[in-house]
Amino acid sequence: MNPDPAWRNNAHLSGNRPEASDSSFMHPPAARNRKAAGRRISASKVLLVLFVSAVVIVLYVGNIVAIDLLLDDISKLETRLQRIQTDQELLKAQINKMSGLEQIQQKAEEELNLRSLREPPVWLTVDQERIRKLTQEMQKKIDG
Numbered sequence: 001m002n003p004d005p006a007w008r009n010n011a012h013l014s015g016n017r018p019e020a021s022d023s024s025f026m027h028p029p030a031a032r033n034r035k036a037a038g039r040r041i042s043a044s045k046v047l048l049v050l051f052v053s054a055v056v057i058v059l060y061v062g063n064i065v066a067i068d069l070l071l072d073d074i075s076k077l078e079t080r081l082q083r084i085q086t087d088q089e090l091l092k093a094q095i096n097k098m099s100g101l102e103q104i105q106q107k108a109e110e111e112l113n114l115r116s117l118r119e120p121p122v123w124l125t126v127d128q129e130r131i132r133k134l135t136q137e138m139q140k141k142i143d144g
Contacts (some may be wrong), residue, residue, distance in 0.1 A: 097103065108114040 105116070
């Protein structure tokens, strides 16, 4: 048995060893419970704390739901953006393919029946006097 020195009433300090029959040596002094000087918490304060806590929790959960909805919208918009960018790249590739000289020449020959000239173009000379006479004749027909 190794009793706590505080149980010996400081007998070990004076050199006196306590006897086994000494009751303070064998049993510690009874601990006295102090009366709690507690404050009573009113029911209204408890209700106020519960109400404030409930409001904070509701706002927090609402915020989480709103963030989840926004993240879902962002995900949908990113998917849409990716699809639009892919379509744009395809359109650019089609423009590059269709704007090539060979493609334009093929369309002109097939749809418009245009043919490439085998000989260089001939320069025409225009008689200015003849243009003036034709303009006067046209004016006379319009006026009269």
